[in-house]
Amino acid sequence: MSTLANLGLLFIGAALINNILLTRFIALCSFVGISNDWHTSVGMSLAVIFVMMMASTATWVVWNFMLEPLGVGEFLYIPAFILIIAALVQFVEMYLRKYSPVLYRAMGIYLPLITTNCAVLAAATEVAKPGFFKMAIEYNYTFGEGLVYTLGVAAGYGFALLSFAAIRERLDIAPVPEALKGNAMSFITAGLLSLAYVGLAGWFGL
Amino acid sequence: MDLMIVMKAVGALSVIGLLAAALLATAARKFHVEVDPRVEAIFEALPGSNCGACGNPSCFAAAEAIAAGDKAANTCVAGGQAVADAVAALIGEGACEVKAVISARHCGGGTNAIRAYTYVGVMSCAAANKLAGGPLACAAGCIGFGDCQRACPFGAISMDERGLPVIDVHLCTGCGICVRECPRGQISLLELLPEAAPVVVRCNAHDKVKGRKSNCSMCCIACKKCERECPSDAIHVIDMLAVVDYEKCTGCGTCVEVCPQKCIDLYGRDNAADVKAADGAGPGTTAELAEPAEPVEVGA
Numbered sequence: 001m002s003t004l005a006n007l008g009l010l011f012i013g014a015a016l017i018n019n020i021l022l023t024r025f026i027a028l029c030s031f032v033g034i035s036n037d038w039h040t041s042v043g044m045s046l047a048v049i050f051v052m053m054m055a056s057t058a059t060w061v062v063w064n065f066m067l068e069p070l071g072v073g074e075f076l077y078i079p080a081f082i083l084i085i086a087a088l089v090q091f092v093e094m095y096l097r098k099y100s101p102v103l104y105r106a107m108g109i110y111l112p113l114i115t116t117n118c119a120v121l122a123a124a125t126e127v128a129k130p131g132f133f134k135m136a137i138e139y140n141y142t143f144g145e146g147l148v149y150t151l152g153v154a155a156g157y158g159f160a161l162l163s164f165a166a167i168r169e170r171l172d173i174a175p176v177p178e179a180l181k182g183n184a185m186s187f188i189t190a191g192l193l194s195l196a197y198v199g200l201a202g203w204f205g206l
Numbered sequence: 207m208d209l210m211i212v213m214k215a216v217g218a219l220s221v222i223g224l225l226a227a228a229l230l231a232t233a234a235r236k237f238h239v240e241v242d243p244r245v246e247a248i249f250e251a252l253p254g255s256n257c258g259a260c261g262n263p264s265c266f267a268a269a270e271a272i273a274a275g276d277k278a279a280n281t282c283v284a285g286g287q288a289v290a291d292a293v294a295a296l297i298g299e300g301a302c303e304v305k306a307v308i309s310a311r312h313c314g315g316g317t318n319a320i321r322a323y324t325y326v327g328v329m330s331c332a333a334a335n336k337l338a339g340g341p342l343a344c345a346a347g348c349i350g351f352g353d354c355q356r357a358c359p360f361g362a363i364s365m366d367e368r369g370l371p372v373i374d375v376h377l378c379t380g381c382g383i384c385v386r387e388c389p390r391g392q393i394s395l396l397e398l399l400p401e402a403a404p405v406v407v408r409c410n411a412h413d414k415v416k417g418r419k420s421n422c423s424m425c426c427i428a429c430k431k432c433e434r435e436c437p438s439d440a441i442h443v444i445d446m447l448a449v450v451d452y453e454k455c456t457g458c459g460t461c462v463e464v465c466p467q468k469c470i471d472l473y474g475r476d477n478a479a480d481v482k483a484a485d486g487a488g489p490g491t492t493a494e495l496a497e498p499a500e501p502v503e504v505g506a
Contacts, residue, residue: 062222072215080222087226091233098237105267173330 007148014152020119021160022190022197027119031161032186041165045158047110048119049151054092055085055120056127056150060143063128073129081124089115123153164193244296245273251292252282257359259283259381272297280304284360284379306401307380309362309373313348313395314408314424314469316368320344335389343421346410348395354384371396375475399473404457405441406473407448415446426469432461 018024021031034044059081067073067080093111096104114120127146130139141149167189176185249269260281262268271277272293279294280302287304294302325334325341331353334340340349350369362377363384371384382398385391395410409426411418418425428446440454441461448461448470462470 066218066221070214070218072211072218076215076218080219083219083222083226087230090230094230094233094237097239173328173333175329 007145010145010148011152011155014149015156015159016197017200019156019160019197020122020153021157022194023201024122025194026122027117027157030113030117030119031164032183032190035161035165035168035186038162038165038169041161044110044113045154045161047114048117048157049154051085051089051092051111051114051117052120052123052150052154052157053147054088055081055124056146058084058088059124059128060141060146064140067128077125077129078121081121081128085120085124086115119153119157123150126153160193160197164190167193242270242273245269247296248272248293251289251296253285253289253379255284255359257284257379257381257383259383278302284381286379307382307398308375308378308401308403308475309380309382309384309396310399310403310406310473311348311371311373311396312407312410313346313370314471315342315344315347315422316350316366316370316424318368318424319347319422320420332387332389340389344411344418344425346390346393346395346412347422349389353387353389354396357383357387359383375473400452401475402457403450403452403474404455404472405450405459405462405470407450408469408471409447409467412445412447418446424467424469427467429466431464431466432470435460435464 020026021028030044034040062080062084063073063077067076089111093104096111127141127150130141168186171185171189180188245266246269249266252265252269254265256264258264260268260277260283262271262277262281265282268277268281272279272281279297279299280290282289282293286306290302290304294300320343321341322343323338323341325337327333327337329351331340331349331351334349334351339345342349348370350365350371352363352365352371354371355363355365359381360377360379362374362379363371364374366372373384380398380401385396385398388396390396390410393410399406407426408424411421411425415425415428419427426446426448428443428448430443432441432448433443437458437460438454438456440451440456441448442451443449450461457472457474459472462472
């Protein structure tokens with residue numbers, strides 16, 4: 001298979017088949033917390049795509065040129081990556097505030113939230129160190145593959161969040177039984193949505 | 207050898223930490239943005255409900271616009287005179303007058319209005335209105351699924367057993383969100399009236415009186431009795447509907463008494479001083495001026 005097709009499969013695999021929210025159940029806090037409003041979800045999705053790409057780039061570089069050569073990556077990757085992501089998000093926030101007030105206003109309130117978003121850490125770890133989810137993989141992403149993979153994860157996050165937000169906005173005015181109103185109905189819906197995504201599993205792996 | 211690993215780990219994390227610290231320290235210096243301290247102060251003075259009635263997406267955005275001089279001190283619609291004064295003091299301007307308004311419903315139909323068909327679907331006025339103009343036979347009346355109630359950021363609207371929204375005139379800030387949310391707000395089913403508006407006509411229909419009467423028993427029948435009896439020439443039947451001129455209205459209550467349909471109610475902050483919601487007066491009754499402190503039963 002050509003490289004391009006490989007990258008395409010990598011993207012689809014990351015976005016849909018191994019959807020970070022609905023197949024792997026990572027970052028569920030933001031999934032439930034933010035999805036009650038469509039506009040907020042759009043802002044959050046864009047901010048996650050942005051931050052995830054930056055964080056993965058940074059962690060790939062640090063892993064391949066620092067942690068791995070020193071032989072300390074196996075036990076040091078989580079603290080190191082958390083440090084990198086937190087510093088990076090802070091930096092981006094300051095930069096946006098100075099040079100793009102419009103973007104800052106649109107994404108500003110989500111950036112601190114993303115510092116502690118586990119999806120970002122998961123994607124950044126996976127890019128640097130494949131096998132975070134499936135320990136048997138003996139493979140290292142090239143830089144380009146890492147970027148495509150991250151974009152896939154972030155797009156999958158956005159897609160799942162937006163579809164769930166759209167459903168929840170309709171649920172608000174739907175005739176739901178009294179006992180199930182609110183969060184209960186949201187959890188049931190999330191479960192059904194997750195079922196649909198799990199059905200895609202096994203098409204092809206990572 | 208074990209010690210070597212520890213040294214390496216400490217070294218690696220220290221380098222990352224130092225690099226990050228250097229990056230952030232440089233950024234903090236280089237990307238420093240001067241923030242107008244008044245923004246925070248103005249934001250504190252605003253109600254903070256983010257209702258959006260002023261045209262800004264949030265109270266903070268409004269505070270920024272006011273501090274930057276793009277908006278006047280009386281920008282906040284919901285806050286009224288008190289907030290405008292506080293903001294004017296903060297930005298060093300003189301006092302400015304605010305024309306306070308409250309929202310009012312021009313319909314007394316509710317369950318008394320005839321339905322053209324039985325609506326089964328999403329319980330929202332906007333959705334029902336799109337299905338052949340809603341289930342009501344009257345094209346101007348209140349559909350009664352409570353879009354305004356859900357939209358009100360101040361909790362001033364409640365639905366009574368007639369299926370009509372009751373506006374608590376003391377909680378209403380006149381932000382106008384209910385008027386925008388109401389699918390019939392454009393044709394003034396809900397309307398912003400002057401704060402002290404003493405009376406309100408509970409009908410919004412302009413069609414032929416004969417057809418109107420078969421649609422709803424509560425409608426204005428354009429008999430002009432109020433027009434004739436009004437001592438201050440403040441109420442007129444225009445386009446087959448009684449319309450109050452609030453510039454002239456003194457709030458004497460004559461029209462309320464003479465209306466054979468009882469579709470004019472006493473209203474306004476002043477008249478409702480003793481009752482929780484003057485708007486709650488049901489069909490055939492009016493909130494009386496000399497009502498004791500006990501709240502009037504809604505939908506009596």
